[in-house]
Amino acid sequence: MDAIYQQGKLAKEAAAVLAPLSTSIKNEAIQKMAEQLELDSDKILSANKKDLEEGEKKGFSSTLLDRLRLSEERIKDMAEGMRQIVELPDPVGEEIESWTQPNGLDIQNVRVPIGVIGMIYEARPNVTVDASALSLKTGNAVLLRGSSSAFASNQAIVSSLHSALEKSGLPKEAVQLVQDTSREAASTMFTMNEYLDVLIPRGGANLIQTVVKQASVPVLETGVGNCHIYIDETAEEDMALSIAINAKTQRPSVCNAAETILVHDKWAEDHLSRLLHALQDKDVTIRGDANVRKYDSAVAEATEKDWDTEYLDLTVSMKIVDSAEEAIAHIKKHGTSHSEAIISETRENVESFFSNVDAAALYHNASTRFTDGFEFGFGAEIGISTQKLHARGPMGLKALTSTKYLIKGNGQIKG
Amino acid sequence: MDAIYQQGKLAKEAAAVLAPLSTSIKNEAIQKMAEQLELDSDKILSANKKDLEEGEKKGFSSTLLDRLRLSEERIKDMAEGMRQIVELPDPVGEEIESWTQPNGLDIQNVRVPIGVIGMIYEARPNVTVDASALSLKTGNAVLLRGSSSAFASNQAIVSSLHSALEKSGLPKEAVQLVQDTSREAASTMFTMNEYLDVLIPRGGANLIQTVVKQASVPVLETGVGNCHIYIDETAEEDMALSIAINAKTQRPSVCNAAETILVHDKWAEDHLSRLLHALQDKDVTIRGDANVRKYDSAVAEATEKDWDTEYLDLTVSMKIVDSAEEAIAHIKKHGTSHSEAIISETRENVESFFSNVDAAALYHNASTRFTDGFEFGFGAEIGISTQKLHARGPMGLKALTSTKYLIKGNGQIKG
Known part of the structure; x- marks a missing residue:
């Protein structure tokens, strides 16, 4: 499991580089990611073909195979989704509130990136693309743990995103795919509190409940709707x-x-x-x-x-x-x-x-x-939160931010 | 551990009664709590004396004994603290934002109570009072698990708060003290996801890290400041x-x-x-x-x-x-x-x-x-969050709320 810790460490370092980036630098990088994805279409489709063949051998249902399946059009759609994320306002740096205390301290509360986001998800290669673009837009690094049945597709996608990040002069560790697709590797992420600031499980109720029950890293729970x-x-x-x-x-x-x-x-x-x-x-x-x-x-x-x-x-x-x-x-x-x-x-x-x-x-x-980020006008969605803390309901870009207080004084000390 | 589950269930039921209460009803109840605390001063002090005698026998340090010690003046201060909470604006029901979608849906995001708050804390009887008043003000029920060394004091305080709740016609299960002060009882709370919406540990780094590592209930982490x-x-x-x-x-x-x-x-x-x-x-x-x-x-x-x-x-x-x-x-x-x-x-x-x-x-x-809720002008503080999700920095009343979306239409269906 040392490899995952190492990825976590690199993600943390990348997050520190991403956090202060201007909106335009982040947007240009996402633009480049979209272009690169289209340029690498053939490579991605041939990797996807491998996953599909494996899936058929293993007797996956047609629903599962359909989720896994990419096409030139689906890749275009994913790139288009990235371009839409470019158009959205950047929540990072936004002032939530500000006021002056009687002692003269100016207090300002602003949005900042969360840090490193751990995504654990099932065989949907589009989540790899969405999560990477949403994370970069909000100045976060992301550690992706996709399903083993989509590994070749995810690998090809992430390799394409890495080319784009390099062209943009950004650390490719901003987006990393966990190379070990065993259950143990996912479990390791549950307790990587030193490197991961949040875990977002996307998938069936079992996956989500396992993460909620076992993780010490804070979880953004998405889930069941009765x-x-x-x-x-x-x-x-x-x-x-x-x-x-x-x-x-x-x-x-x-x-x-x-x-x-x-x-x-x-x-x-x-x-x-x-x-x-x-x-x-x-x-x-x-x-x-x-x-x-x-x-x-x-x-x-x-x-x-x-x-x-x-x-x-x-x-x-x-x-x-x-x-x-x-x-x-x-x-x-x-x-x-x-x-x-x-x-x-x-x-x-x-x-x-x-x-x-x-x-x-x-x-x-x-x-x-x-109940959906697009229908609510958020322009993008990382999931629908069914928990009470941090974010509840459709989660857009703001849900991927934390806050910090900036306090300006002129020598104030506590009496 | 059945007794704690039963308390959790009653807390959940009480929370449903508290959630829709008007600010004035909640404020009157907190006023009554403050009065009752002063009326029951003698009983509380004699219970506290018992805890102190036990503590001395066990060789507690003078710092620990000082934290545990109540006096007529300290009880007055606690009651005064409650009266200050009455004066604060009630965040519940507050509109965070609202807008109309192109399809005519009116979307409003409002603050609501979190539900049931689990407090796990060390030998500070004032936390019993503060947490109860802050929880009631925000329409939440609270399950208190104080230290065994403050048990008699906490019991006397909670019994006094119960009298006040009954006089106000509110369920006394809004404030409950866990009767079992064993470590196992606290651990049981860690995984009571069905009944507890959040855990707030207050105390030393060890206590907090144990809760963070072992709890599946979401935690508001307060902690170390280097x-x-x-x-x-x-x-x-x-x-x-x-x-x-x-x-x-x-x-x-x-x-x-x-x-x-x-x-x-x-x-x-x-x-x-x-x-x-x-x-x-x-x-x-x-x-x-x-x-x-x-x-x-x-x-x-x-x-x-x-x-x-x-x-x-x-x-x-x-x-x-x-x-x-x-x-x-x-x-x-x-x-x-x-x-x-x-x-x-x-x-x-x-x-x-x-x-x-x-x-x-x-x-x-x-x-x-x-860095303190009072110094920031929040009027009260449930702790200082050192985590990235939900609340970061000094936590006042707002940190004890969640949100919900209220959507008004005239027959909209999804196309």
């Missing part, structure tokens, strides 16, 4: 249907998709049958409580376990409640504090929902699918 | 002397006191002898490098270890450097990113220091002793 749509008594029928269907079916495999629909019994009397049909038309499997099944006996019976399940596919659990309070209580018990929506025309219920439900994002009359 | 004063070539003599002496001697046992003084060789030629004498007059033991010892052969020789030592007493290490760059490099190598000061009249050197040294607080022409 999201709810609550259709209140006064919800407009068409709006409720359109939002429920969008939140469930537009892309069911992502964390901000809805998993449970809660319906007020008064609304259900007039409109539930139409909602059930609309969902079934979209091939959604419904698992309902006894009251839902009164409207359609063909609906499968939901068990207690359903309320805690993030299906991530075209399945939805559904329950009838007799009040907004019951809906809020259900969400408090079963939600994962990711994204929760109320569809309602009753102001007090919306206010109660906003004040009593604790989640990263709460919606009134809109789909939960908007 | 702080430097760099006296540049152009530093004004009187100012440099006054700041160096203040930073070293005004209260040497705290984390923002200076441990190393770096002196530019040109400044040293004219003024170092006077600085050495001034420090020696204040009973400071100086450990200098070979160049410092040329000015006073009685100065002890500093070893490599000195540069990394947080003495926390009237000892200082001292080194002569030939440039601001050398000073910055020394601080980068040996500093703990707490508080660092440059005394200089050369603008470029100050700018280079501010941009290249990475620490929670950087000072120009002022003492490092100002």
Whole structure:
């Protein structure tokens, strides 16, 4: 594991070089990275082919192979993503607040880079590119630990980024790929507090929970979304249907998709049958409580376990409640504090929902699918935080910064 | 350990009750706590006497006994501290930013309570009071794990706070004291992710490092300060002397006191002898490098270890450097990113220091002793963060909050 420590040490040294760089120097380097990636397209695609062949031999699912697969177009898209990051404002150096104390001390709080970011992720070569560009833009070094099944692709990408960094006169240790793809290598990163300032795990719930449980390096947790749509008594029928269907079916495999629909019994009397049909038309499997099944006996019976399940596919659990309070209580018990929506025309219920439900994002009359850095207008996203500290919800460039206080005096001493 | 899990569960439930409370309800409860503490003064003092007698039997140092000791006056001070917290603005509900997306979604980011705060601390009964008031003010529940040597005092204080909470109609589970003071009980808290949203260790470096290394619950790390004063070539003599002496001697046992003084060789030629004498007059033991010892052969020789030592007493290490760059490099190598000061009249050197040294607080022409929530004007302090995530530097009420996004639409769905 000495090799990883050595990489960590070099990353720390590179971070000190990156931290004071001007925005224009960082932007030029990211531009060069984008160009170089396109120039090295053939090399990257042939490395990717190797990974894909290995993956096929190992019997990877088509979903997994699709995530792993690069094409000329995907490389162009990744380069384009980098160019978009160039256009974003640089949060480093931004003043958060400033004031003068009665003793004359001028205090200013400004954004600074975090230092070294450790990324641990699964077989998505695009994360290698995104994380490198976002880290460089914020003056951070990054130590990348991608999946072994994407190793050749990641290696080719990082080698291309290194050429660009060298052309820009920046240390290539700003972006490093861990060469050892064993589990032990990842575990070593968990406790490299001396060199890593933060770990960001991206991937399935197991990966994330392992990092959260075992790491002493602070973690930015991204995670599970057991999201709810609550259709209140006064919800407009068409709006409720359109939002429920969008939140469930537009892309069911992502964390901000809805998993449970809660319906007020008064609304259900007039409109539930139409909602059930609309969902079934979209091939959604419904698992309902006894009251839902009164409207359609063909609906499968939901068990207690359903309320805690993030299906991530075209399945939805559904329950009838007799009040907004019951809906809020259900969400408090079963939600994962990711994204929760109320569809309602009753102001007090919306206010109660906003004040009593604790989640990263709460919606009134809109789909939960908007919890996303791009949809929030951040221009980029390093992940969606489901934790309470540092950053909560979609994380853009600011989430990759820390702060420092700059204090100017004229000889003040403490009395 | 079931008892602690049960307390955690009750704390989580209490947190849900506290989160939506208005500022005035929380303030009234804190007022009542302050009153009750004064009313229960006799009971608290007699419990404290028990702890002190035990401590004496166990041979506690006078410093330790002094920290543990309460008096009528100290209880009044604690109550007064609570009343000051009442006067502070409530960060909960505060809008951080808001904007409208092109698709019409109104997005608002607001401060919310964190949830349940786990405090692990040594034998200072005042922390029991401060942490309870700061947590309640920010709508958080708190689970307190104080030292076994302060158990009777903490028990009496918490029982008094419970009376006040009951009089205010708030759940007494908002403030709970862990009844088991074994190490195992503390370790149990480290992994209670289901019920605890954050752990704040307060105490010595060992305690803090144990929590950082072993906890899966996110930690707000407070810690070690190996702080430097760099006296540049152009530093004004009187100012440099006054700041160096203040930073070293005004209260040497705290984390923002200076441990190393770096002196530019040109400044040293004219003024170092006077600085050495001034420090020696204040009973400071100086450990200098070979160049410092040329000015006073009685100065002890500093070893490599000195540069990394947080003495926390009237000892200082001292080194002569030939440039601001050398000073910055020394601080980068040996500093703990707490508080660092440059005394200089050369603008470029100050700018280079501010941009290249990475620490929670950087000072120009002022003492490092100002790194403190009260000195920064926060009115209260839960600790001084030495980590990069969530909060860095003195932590006031805002550090005890998280955020949520409130999004209002009129039927938006994702395309």
